Amino acid sequence: MTILIEGLSKRDAEDLLEFELKNRIFFEEMVHSRGDEYFTPDVFNNILAALLDEQFQGLSQFYLIKDRTKNGLGRINLVDFDEFRKVCHLGYRIGQVYTKKGIASKALAILLESLTDTTIEVIKAKTTTNNIASQKVLEKNGFEKIVGTSDEQFEINDQKVNFIFYKWTKGNQL
Template sequence: MPTLERLRADHADALLAFEHANRAYFARTVPDRGDEYFTPAGFAARHKALLAEQDAGICHFHVVLDDEGRLVGRINLMDVEGGSAELGYRVGEFTAGKGVATAAVREMCRMSATAYGLTSLVAVTTLDNVGSRTVLERNGFVAVGETTVGGLPGIRYRREHLGH
């Protein structure tokens, strides 16, 4: 079972390596972050900004670690407000399809209720991202409408009752 750790400054090197190693894989399903993101200075600035958002309580960022402590994914709660947040997650190419994302989302739903006092989560994905849709549905998320994700047709999900 994966372990979730709240994002810290000392995660930066492993997180940049993870993002760089999986850049092409992620770009197949989500918009690319752009070249500046992957430069040491660009990544450091972005990481510092994320930590500031987290300190302000706007977002809660986490890394996903495997049984050996390797960073294999990330999972985030963004735009925390009124007992709700938007869930976002990604796991690396060599971790995909092994239940890691499903387990990480399950744990984040639990943590959302217990650690952050949230009562609902929303998530979006593209219609053609079957893996992401499966992860959400296995974790009790219900499709609530259509949307656009990175210019592509998407679907919006919601989950209530996070502690269950």
């Protein structure tokens, strides 16, 4: 499947909310719930406006993952830019019907290839011990495990998990 990533904009609000609602139960199997209020249009639009402001200020980059017909498949983000340390943090989520198709790996590869004109040299990421698919996506794209797993254990969907931390360094790509 051919995919592309496009910068998030205000015109994406309705489609993005629909994507999040459609995949809410699936996402909450792997990450904590954002709560019911997040999904109300007014709150969602305010959150989107704040994200777009953050993006405008150069503190983060938010992208939608789409197929060639512009159908939304997921999201991928670089957040918490630290220009002094030249580091930021990665996040992504793929809609349930699009999992196990290599979309997250392809989107991450596209994102990493786009970093040639940026000062970012290190990208940090984390996933949970039960999210094997996400671990594979990161490792396939040259992320290395750092520090192992967190000591802090927490519960998602009645399952005890820990975080696993990863780091990608510019120039060390596969």
